[in-house]
Amino acid sequence: MSFVKKALLPLILLTQSSFVFAGIQIGATRVIYEEQRQDSVIKISNPDKSNNYLIQSWVESLSDPPSATDAIKKKSKSKVKSPFIVTPPLFSLSAGEENVLRIIHNGAALPADHESVFWLNIKSIPETEKKDSNTMVFSVKSTLKLIYRPEALSGDKATRAYQKITFKKQGNQLVATNPTPYYLTFSSLKVDGNELVIKNKAMLSPASSLTYDLGNSSSAATVSWTTLGDQGQTTPAESSKL
Numbered sequence: 511m512s513f514v515k516k517a518l519l520p521l522i523l524l525t526q527s528s529f530v531f532a533g534i535q536i537g538a539t540r541v542i543y544e545e546q547r548q549d550s551v552i553k554i555s556n557p558d559k560s561n562n563y564l565i566q567s568w569v570e571s572l573s574d575p576p577s578a579t580d581a582i583k584k585k586s587k588s589k590v591k592s593p594f595i596v597t598p599p600l601f602s603l604s605a606g607e608e609n610v611l612r613i614i615h616n617g618a619a620l621p622a623d624h625e626s627v628f629w630l631n632i633k634s635i636p637e638t639e640k641k642d643s644n645t646m647v648f649s650v651k652s653t654l655k656l657i658y659r660p661e662a663l664s665g666d667k668a669t670r671a672y673q674k675i676t677f678k679k680q681g682n683q684l685v686a687t688n689p690t691p692y693y694l695t696f697s698s699l700k701v702d703g704n705e706l707v708i709k710n711k712a713m714l715s716p717a718s719s720l721t722y723d724l725g726n727s728s729s730a731a732t733v734s735w736t737t738l739g740d741q742g743q744t745t746p747a748e749s750s751k752l
Contacts, residue, residue: 533558534565534603534634539742540654541630543594543613545661552654554632555608563603564635567611569594569656572627592628593618594656602637613656620658624691624716628656655693655713663691672737672745675714679752684722684733688714694737697744701730701752 537553544550556563569592597612613630620626635649659668671692678685684701688694694714699706699722706722714720724730734749 533561534563534632534650536632536652536654538654540738540740541613541656542740543615543656543658544664545615545659546664548614550613550656552611552613552630553608554603554611556603556605558605560605562605562637564600564637565603565609566600566633566635567596568592568599568631569596569613570629570631572629593620594628596630603634615658620660622660622662625660625663625693626658627693627713628658630654630656657693659692668692669739672735673748675735675737675748677733677750677752679724679730680721682724684724684730684752685719686714686722686735687719688716691716697736697738698734698747700734702732703734 533556535555535557537555541550541552554565571592593616595614595616597614598609601609603609611632631651631653633649633651667690671688671690672694674688674690675694676687676689678687684706686696686699693716695712696708696714699708701724706724708722712720731752732749733752734747736747737745739745
């Protein structure tokens with residue numbers, strides 16, 4: 511085979527191949543699992559009028575991304591089993607149809623004095639016919655927060671928890687402290703009207719603090735913030751003097 515033919519072959523194969531991307535819709539951006547309920551449900555829809563998808567779902571325990579060294583150390587360790595199951599764990603979703611995922615707590619003991627967080631993973635894989643040998647199929651995995659809320663923490667206190675966040679300046683850092691038993695996620699964070707960088711929308715864990723770089727705003731006097739509510743909505747803005 512000549513050099514020209516060798517160079518053109520990958521291009522010919524690429525032009526003959528098609529690309530398929532998963533396009534399902536998930537009915538929530540997060541899931542709140544209240545202890546007193548038997549389950550929590552989330553709707554999965556397939557708005558595509560011609561393609562079917564295979565849906566796979568599972569729950570994982572929350573953990574920080576490990577460093578390269580940690581990854582090597584943990585490679586031989588078994589994965590921590592989640593106290594939640596998803597049903598159905600695997601199913602086909604036809605074009606234009608919808609289904610419901612049920613998340614069920616298996617009864618394993620969880621803290622009763624503060625919330626616990628897990629990851630709900632939903633993977634969609636386009637179904638293809640065997641004759642489409644040159645089709646490149648891309649699966650899409652969506653990861654949502656699954657928050658387990660003990661019965662004692664349900665009610666209005668949960669919806670108002672973001673109002674309890676406190677702030678203080680520490681050098682050129684802003685320290686945000688969450689004194690509540692709830693997980694809180696900033697939607698916006700401003701100092702004297704200037705937006706601060708919130709990396710990866712990091713959560714404020716119960717009874718913990720996070721620091722943010724003030725940059726040139728080290729002499730700031732006022733902080734304002736919003737967080738994400740149970741339905742993924744932005745809460746009303748709060749403000750405080752520093």
